[in-house]
């Protein structure tokens with residue numbers, strides 16, 4: 001510290017150093033696939049940042065109520081103990097931070113490990129390993145013996161950030177099975193079922209999609225998923241990946257519609273250092289998905305030039321980075337989604353037929369919500385319980401409201417229904433949500449004729465397009481051309497709305 005540095009400035013710069021260290025670790029975490037190495041890295045970094053003597057990461061086995069970890073990196077020896085005894089276990093089971101300044105005076109402290117190892121614990125800090133995205137606690141992170149004094153509030157914050165990063169990495173790496181030497185097949189089963197569980201629907205259309213996913217769960221064929229916006233194409237792509245033998249390898253999703261033409265190649269295939277001034281080398285998404293699945297969303301929006309390049313990668317199974325001279329071999333399953341009619345695009349010369357057949361080894365067509373009206377009550381209640389869980393509210397949907405929902409138009413499909421439930425939950429003032437609470441933004445089926453004059457002899461596709469065009473124009477008008485709000489009200493993403501506006505030639 002220079003003599004000119006004030007204590008406050010010193011504190012800020014020390015905190016800054018800690019935050020940037022956390023950022024660096026989290027970046028390393030994203031690229032490190034071996035969970036054992038990763039956890040070791042985080043533990044070492046935690047001892048350094050917190051000035052502690054030791055750090056351990058324990059994973060929670062909920063079934064047996066045990067905590068476990070590897071004794072040392074690279075060893076297969078596993079330390080297991082009862083999570084109901086000891087402070088790390090208490091942090092994992094209660095989800096709370098526990099900071100103990102004198103271990104032997106704390107009733108929760110389990111001194112048997114000290115007795116076994118000969119180590120003497122003075123003070124310790126334990127935080128739950130909690131994934132902040134879904135709130136799941138997967139274990140505990142513990143640091144022992146601060147070199148000077150006891151652990152303070154800043155240490156708690158630093159350890160909590162590291163723990164949150166590790167929890168995500170642990171879940172993403174999905175390597176717990178590898179570490180415990182559990183049967184990989186069992187994990188595959190569990191993950192697959194878990195992924196399929198998120199898909200709700202008793203209608204025969206949804207059930208046959210689920211059966212198909214299960215039937216092809218031991219293969220890696222390319223699948224094209226088509227369907228209107230908000231019908232669950234993303235959801236299906238994830239279920240396909242997590243049900244497949246590739247489930248423990250990366251799932252990389254890329255929205256082709258959001259890619260500017262000049263970045264497509266770099267994004268997909270990567271770039272070499274020095275292609276332009278200041279450019280560093282970077283891997284593309286094909287390489288990032290190596291061994292796993294690449295999900296190309298809105299594939300119909302890719303230029304013909306980009307389509308040709310993808311076709312080459314699929315045929316040769318190698319990528320070449322922009323400005324690169326060598327071929328990098330990749331093993332990638334490609335899932336694609338489109339809400340455009342790709343066969344029509346082929347006829348118009350906008351989509352390559354050869355690529356289409358490579359991508360569409362199997363085709364899953366997601367039904368619109370109109371086609372699975374019988375699932376509406378089930379879906380509505382499913383989203384209701386999700387929202388209630390997140391908001392801590394306890395709400396019900398009346399029979400009347402469910403009936404009205406089942407009769408309504410949902411041009412934004414399941415996503416729009418989900419958004420409507422979110423809105424109802426946010427606005428709810430009484431326990432039972434009734435018909436009066438329904439928004440008036442969703443037209444009844446009876447309004448269809450007003451919205452879209454059903455011309456005699458017109459195809460369903462044409463009529464749906466008319467309806468979409470009309471609803472978008474009306475909503476843009478109603479929101480004073482505010483695309484963000486119009487998209488929300490229609491249950492679309494903003495990009496989804498822009499794409500549709502382009503398609504229907506609706507000016508801003």
Ligand SMILES: Nc1ncnc2c1ncn2[C@@H]1O[C@H](COP(=O)(O)OP(=O)(O)OP(=O)(O)O)[C@@H](O)[C@H]1O
Nearest residue numbers: 198199200228229230231232233234235414415496
């Ligand atoms: N059958 C279903 N069961 C449960 N949730 C569903 C189902 N279908 C869709 N959802 C939910 O609806 C929302 C929209 O689904 P998703 O993003 O997969 O649609 P999409 O077809 O990819 O839409 P877009 O074309 O706009 O990208 C998501 O939150 C998804 O989880």
Ligand SMILES: [Mg+2]
Nearest residue numbers: 233234297337
């Ligand atoms: Mg999608």
